[in-house]
Amino acid sequence: MDDEKYIEIDPVTGTSSDSGFPTEEFMVNMGPQHPSTHGVCRLLLTMDGENVKHCQPHIGYLHRAIEKICENRKYQMITPLMDRFEYLMSMACGWLYCLGVERIAEVEVPERGEYLRVLMTELNRIASHLIFLATFGLDLGAVTPFLYGLRDREYIVDLFEETSGQRLLYNYIRIGGVAKDLSVGFEKKCLKFIDYFLPIIDDYEDLLTNNPIFLTRTKNVGVLSRDLALDYAAAGPVLRASGIKWDLRRDDPYGCYDKFDFEIPTGENGDTWDRYIVRIREMRESCSIVRQAIEGLPEGDFKAKVKPSFKPPAGECYTRVESARGEMGAYIVSDGTNKPTRLKLRGASYNHIMALPEICPGIKIADLVAIFASFDSIMPEVDR
């Protein structure tokens, strides 16, 4: 294997460290079965004791050929499949696909439908960030945030279940709008959740943000510099933590995001702590967007009429939405039949994982776990 070139052992003394004490580098497989690779990612590590010399990500363990399957399905049949693309934020996946199809077919989505999409996607963003918070704490050895994160995500999942009937893969956003209107009393429950949740975020911060152990574990650890972030086309909270104010909701507005008023939190150093705090602040912003969406929710239809034999005209379109992990893109090619010719998906997690070898050399293995967790990569988005 060409990974062997990274082992630098002095041929004369047999040593590899500077201390003169004879040591040997060794390679170790972190994953595919490992508690903190968040799915089935395999990192091939070259280690010098506790230090990581080199890290080579190996992907593909979760490849399900979603893109190929989509080519053999009618347009309406693809929406449930899209949820599987990125299961922690399946609302965004559905929206991404529907947005592309609607642009090709020039379907006009009713305003209520657009608002419901924003409402659900932002709730989903909070849920996804809660999973991040939970697993990030867990990967740093703090078990309690994990339980707290999942506890509060449960309220959001209950709201989704009430609306779409599903708890993880909602199949809620459809071509032309959304699947169902809100159930009776949803707005009230949702606002109640927001009122409950905003103080809870402060609790999380009490538990982690300024904890001295947490600070030493995350500050200046795994710095993804501005240039490196741009080189690897990082996106989402990871990019914003590196100090670049780029959010598709503001910079390439889709849906009705231009009607909402929200801040885009950014970090300064691009270290692990910044990536954490950016997500914490994003949760607050999402709460504010949810509130605005409920208060400004217009009356009317929630879905445009789309014929069962839906055939968009020939054409192609690249759409992108801001998911919890960053830019999520879909390139859809239509040849005028009822099935897409080609559907290419782009997930931000892939780029983040590929940046790992750049920032890994010289760190401790505990840092690697923290960095991996702070990227919040999920493997279905990488392997598709």
Add this chain to the structure above:
Amino acid sequence: MELGGLFKWIGEILQSMGLSGAWLSLVANTLVAALLLGLLAVMALFLVWWERKVSAHIQDRLGPMRTGWHGAIQTLADGLKLLQKEDITPKGVDRPVFFWAPVVVYAACFMAYVAIPWGKDLIPADLNIGILYIIAITTFTVISLLMAGWSSNNKWALLGGMRSAAQIISYEVPLTLSILGVLILAESLSMQTIVQRQEGIFNWYIWRQPLGFVIYIIAATAEANRTPFDLPEAEQELVAGFNVEYSGMKFAMFFLAEFLNMFTVSAIATTLFLGGWNGPILPSWMWFLIKTLFLVFVFMWIRWTYPRLRVDHLMEFAWKWLLPFAFLNLILTGVGYYLWDVIFG
């Protein structure tokens, strides 16, 4: 309700049965050892259950609820399950070392209790070097962790074993130094004497050794491999650390030993700083258990609140912070003791 008399009575019965000299001490010591073994096994089961309950309530859930009252016999059920499990010895392990590692950790754990005073006249053997003996014996743990890590033929286990060796040896130093302050004040190494010196709440050494107490608690957390110092078995980094290849009863032994270690360090802290079994109204052994279990609860509380330290920060903390402060504490105690002697003595 003092239990000391009970044991005296049993001793007299044994004597009246015609046993004498070496035979008497053999039978009596075997009885005490068996009793202690049973007691500590129950204690370990209780601590596992309690930890699960404490963590559950900290984390807004209920914990085990189905087996027995509030899941009280859940650990017993888990233990039985582990007993039934196949004992897997992976290929390529160093068999004798792999076998003996859990035995050593369990034995080291138990041997410390020879000199722990459970109550008034309730100590298996009041050694005149009691605390020194305990410190020496508990260090055996590191050997077993290293044995487990090395023999498992697994890189994660090896990393865990190495971490534990580095950690426990480093924290052993401030731990011992923090205890020395108490020994200066007590003028004795015997555990019972140390306890007797602390009669009345204001004579507890925690008031005269606050810094020593804090250093002891921190170093003890590291000794017992508890969060934030649970690096040897950091699940998220090393999968499970030194015990990754162990299954069935061998794993259970590591697991129980970990909880017993926590109880040991709490018992030592109780004896040295919190007045041991001294206390009003309730029998002495109850006071000992109350204080010790309170400290155990504090350890659990810390565990379920804090993240884990990184290995280099851990070393830095031991050598750059704990050790100088432990020395400072020792010097202050020595000078203070001398001055007190000169002025009032």
